[in-house]
Amino acid sequence: MGAEAASGPVEAEVVDGVQTVEIEAGRMGYAPREIRLQAGVPTRLVFTRTVEDECSSQVTLPAYGVEATDLPLGEPVAIEFTPTEAGEVEWVCGMDMQRGTIAVVS
Numbered sequence: 534m535g536a537e538a539a540s541g542p543v544e545a546e547v548v549d550g551v552q553t554v555e556i557e558a559g560r561m562g563y564a565p566r567e568i569r570l571q572a573g574v575p576t577r578l579v580f581t582r583t584v585e586d587e588c589s590s591q592v593t594l595p596a597y598g599v600e601a602t603d604l605p606l607g608e609p610v611a612i613e614f615t616p617t618e619a620g621e622v623e624w625v626c627g628m629d630m631q632r633g634t635i636a637v638v639s
């Protein structure tokens with residue numbers, strides 16, 4: 534899955550009707566940092582933290598009620614929700630510093 538820094542939003546891969554994106558929480562922040570999702574399709578974002586850094590040890594997605602979720606070092610953690618309407622939402626680290634952008638399209 535493309536995680537190159539300079540590319541545009543990464544499209545989700547749909548697996549069994551669930552749009553899925555793998556996201557690394559690493560030294561340079563999130564990779565990818567921008568993703569694109571379809572409204573109305575169940576979504577699974579799989580975060581893997583690859584740095585010791587406290588900053589990225591939790592992730593949250595307030596727009597869809599995903600509370601601060603622990604990201605143990607090196608362990609993939611899935612957060613699941615269904616985007617309901619087109620627009621832009623963000624996921625943020627537990628300290629509200631690092632963030633990533635989700636473009637929801639209908």
Ligand SMILES: [Cu+2]
Pocket residue numbers: 587588589626627628629630631
């Ligand atoms: Cu942080």
